[in-house]
Amino acid sequence: MDRIPITKEGYQKIKSELERLKTVERRAVVEAIKEARGHGDLSENAEYDAAKERQGMIEAKIAELESKMGKFEIIDTDNLTTDKVVFGVYVEIENVESDEIKKYRIVGPDESDISRGYISVFSPIARALIGKKVGDEVVVNAPGGEIEYEIINITKDA
The missing domain is CATH 1.10.287.180 (Transcription elongation factor, GreA/GreB, N-terminal domain)
Incomplete structure (x- = not known):
């Protein structure tokens, strides 16, 4: 199962x-x-x-x-580490090309809600971010093509 x-x-x-x-x-x-x-x-x-x-x-x-x-x-998110992106954290990212900043929380698929900034751990962006640290750049394969982001901040709280 x-x-x-x-x-x-x-x-x-x-x-x-x-x-x-x-x-x-x-x-x-x-x-x-x-x-x-x-x-x-x-x-x-x-x-x-x-x-x-x-x-x-x-x-x-x-x-x-x-x-x-x-x-x-x-998943207990009370004692999260914020040295890298893991399930449950809030991650702030910046689009390298447009300088647009977004903040997401990585959650389970049944609680994802893009209007609140909650994205599924199985989404392309979350998969690209998991395990990365502040300052790392990631490339996300989006439907409109590849988008490059830089991780600006990782926190436990909104």
């Missing part, structure tokens, strides 16, 4: 989402189905069909999260 790396924060977020789906969403959809049944003929009842479809989506999401929970490998 392949292990999926995840931070403690990411694990807690997914665990909370699973708990919400099981306790809040599941109950709400059961009530919606019960109410829709009370409206009569199920063969022409759009509310019933929508509620059943929603129930199927909730159950599928619960099954997906439960499956992943068993594969997660929680």
Whole structure:
């Protein structure tokens, strides 16, 4: 079984989402189905069909999260070293050509969120950065071609 790396924060977020789906969403959809049944003929009842479809989506999401929970490998990021890029650190990089500076946190695939600067450890940029130190230059094979970055800073916190 392949292990999926995840931070403690990411694990807690997914665990909370699973708990919400099981306790809040599941109950709400059961009530919606019960109410829709009370409206009569199920063969022409759009509310019933929508509620059943929603129930199927909730159950599928619960099954997906439960499956992943068993594969997660929680990585302790409390005692990270910042002498090189490792899972869980924040890394500040500068595009050598454009001087554009970006800051990313390297996390597991299930917690990546580019809008927050969280990138998957399996992404091309993270793979290029892992193991490198401040001052190192890396070349990332991006869809638009190769991009060269210099590592400016590595920290434990945002």
